[in-house]
Amino acid sequence: MRIPDSNIEIINPNVRLGQIRFGVFDFDGTLSVIREGWPEVMIPMMVDVLMETPRHESREEIHAVVKEFVERLTGKQTIYQMLELVEEIKKRGGTPADPLVYKQRYLDLLWERICKRVYDLEEGGTDPDDRLIMGARRFLDGLTARGVKLFLASGTDDDAVQRESRALKVDKYFKGGIYGALPNWTDFSKKKLIAKIISDNKLSGPELFVVGDGFVEIEEGHNVGAVTIALPTNEVARCGEDAWKRNRLVRAGADLVAPDFTCADKLLGLLFGDIKPPKS
Numbered sequence: 001m002r003i004p005d006s007n008i009e010i011i012n013p014n015v016r017l018g019q020i021r022f023g024v025f026d027f028d029g030t031l032s033v034i035r036e037g038w039p040e041v042m043i044p045m046m047v048d049v050l051m052e053t054p055r056h057e058s059r060e061e062i063h064a065v066v067k068e069f070v071e072r073l074t075g076k077q078t079i080y081q082m083l084e085l086v087e088e089i090k091k092r093g094g095t096p097a098d099p100l101v102y103k104q105r106y107l108d109l110l111w112e113r114i115c116k117r118v119y120d121l122e123e124g125g126t127d128p129d130d131r132l133i134m135g136a137r138r139f140l141d142g143l144t145a146r147g148v149k150l151f152l153a154s155g156t157d158d159d160a161v162q163r164e165s166r167a168l169k170v171d172k173y174f175k176g177g178i179y180g181a182l183p184n185w186t187d188f189s190k191k192k193l194i195a196k197i198i199s200d201n202k203l204s205g206p207e208l209f210v211v212g213d214g215f216v217e218i219e220e221g222h223n224v225g226a227v228t229i230a231l232p233t234n235e236v237a238r239c240g241e242d243a244w245k246r247n248r249l250v251r252a253g254a255d256l257v258a259p260d261f262t263c264a265d266k267l268l269g270l271l272f273g274d275i276k277p278p279k280s
């Protein structure tokens with residue numbers, strides 16, 4: 001069901017709206033497009049590694065294997081994709097290095113691609129809003145004005161998320177805190193953070209929303225009864241829907257789908273119960 005004059009879809013007609021007090025945002029692909037294009041760095045790197053194993057398939061077959069697990073694990077800490085790579089190396093008779101070695105190789109390659117974006121933001125050469133999903137700041141301003149306590153949760157390394165959220169000038173919105181992946185990867189997960197927010201604040205599910213473009217955060221939000229907002233944005237354009245992402249996020253348990261935040265006011269109206277979904 002589509003909300004009139006907007007790009008917002010209601011997937012779950014029984015979603016309970018109008019009780020929001022807390023919110024959890026994913027970072028990359030949900031607010032920030034600084035790391036746009038990261039799969040084009042990670043996937044070929046992993047394919048090259050697997051092509052060096054004794055019992056590898058064709059490059060095309062390897063590519064399909066890698067693409068599947070990289071996408072499935074998107075939203076979790078990066079190390080989980082590397083742990084899966086290690087398993088795939090073993091399956092093909094190879095001797096893997098430590099997963100942290102592969103993670104560092106990937107981060108070094110990605111940094112070559114994104115460092116200019118970060119420096120340009122930090123030095124004022126780029127307007128931060130030009131590296132945000134369209135309408136994101138309006139949505140964040142609206143939530144803040146309504147007193148919603150916001151948390152930022154990312155599978156990217158903590159130091160990078162802190163730096164990039166500052167560069168985008170969105171750090172100030174997250175009074176609940178900014179959380180990224182820690183060196184000991186069992187210390188943090190989106191699941192743990194969501195559980196902690198709920199127990200610390202004695203929340204019922206519909207008092208919390210989770211917004212993201214990754215399977216993991218939508219699934220975890222759905223599992224605790226939070227209002228889940230999927231954001232399947234075309235990251236190159238910073239707006240508009242990526243249909244493949246959308247269908248995946250619907251399967252993960254999205255209550256609402258907004259391709260971007262260009263209808264921020266309507267989305268706020270829905271979340272706070274000012275706009276009632278049309279009866280279908």
Ligand SMILES: [Mg+2]
Nearest residue numbers: 026028029214
């Ligand atoms: Mg993301």
